[in-house]
Amino acid sequence: MAKAKPYKPDTTLLRSKKGTLLYLFLIPLFIAVILALLQTNIQAFLLNSLAFALFFATAKLSSKGFTQELEYLRSPLTKAPKIPYKTIAAFMLGGSTVFTAWIAGDKPLTSALFLGSIATLGYYLYYGFDPKKDKLDNLGDVSAEFVLETIGEAKTKLSNIEKHMGQIEDTLLYGKLNIAMTKAKNILETIQGDPKDIRVARKFLIVYIDGIAKVTDSYVAMDEDDIKSETKEKLYSLMDNLDSKFDKELERLKNNNQFDLDVHIDVLKEQIKH
Structure with a gap:
């Protein structure tokens, strides 16, 4: 962990990333939903469907965050994003992981919390959080x-x-x-x-x-x-x-x-x- 480098977004790659890896999490959950439906396991179907919805919402929020960040990076003069979509998505990813492992997957709470923490940390190290500093230098006396x-x-x-x-x-x-x-x-x-x-x-x-x-x-x-x-x-x-x-x-x-x-x-x- 000590060797992990801070996140520095690349404007040429940011649009292509777009949280593609997050959508990959949906594949096994989608399969689990289909299997639960075929087995008429209503409880598993509902829990897996909720887990799928949580991860899907996380991916969509991330996409908004990436688009917002790209606009921020390209503009020489702008305010920091008002809504921290990426930060929200990072903690949603952790929460979704905890829910999927503990509630839907019947894993011990300690294990689920560990996996959730790793998921949030991994998101931060790979994608970073939202920009916080306004780019409003050299304004003089103009508001x-x-x-x-x-x-x-x-x-x-x-x-x-x-x-x-x-x-x-x-x-x-x-x-x-x-x-x-x-x-x-x-x-x-x-x-x-x-x-x-x-x-x-x-x-x-x-x-x-x-x-x-x-x-x-x-x-x-x-x-x-x-x-x-x-x-x-x-x-x-x-x-x-x-x-x-x-x-x-x-x-x-x-x-x-x-x-x-x-x-x-x-x-x-x-x-x-x-």
């Missing part, structure tokens, strides 16, 4: 609620725009929108890296992205054959203007970060001199 709400709203709108893009058959317009979305995401990532810029960037996050969302909503609501060529030309021109706006916004944010770095360097030099 965390304001930052998260603004970024969350922008992400939702970008997601909706991408869904509507799938309905656009005009390849030129789709290509321009795709470029705009790529740049918008880059700007959003830059803001998340330095959320102090959130106030000055709010116009981009709310006005520009909201404008694109309204345009795409109106576009997909119509039959493309009914859209006049003049209207499409206006759209192409609009997207070109937005492309230029996004480039300027990204450059402004980068220059602002460069300015902050220069200030910090100058301050440090002065501190070293004194």
